[in-house]
Amino acid sequence: MQQRKHYTAEQKVMILRELLENNVPISQLAEKYEVRPYDIYNCPEGMPLAEEKIV
DSSP states (O other), X not given: OOOOOOXXXXXXXXXXXXXXXXXXXXXXXXXXXXXXXXXXXXXXXXXXXXXXHHX
């Protein structure tokens, strides 16, 4: 059985920033960082960044 990966808050923000600033598809980021797309959609650190993008 594989060990679960643990990302720091800074790493999560870096991934989300790449998503929002560079318009990289979530599927591509998920593959690059070896996470599930679901994990990127549901990352709580992404909420402030997403709100900044919308406003």
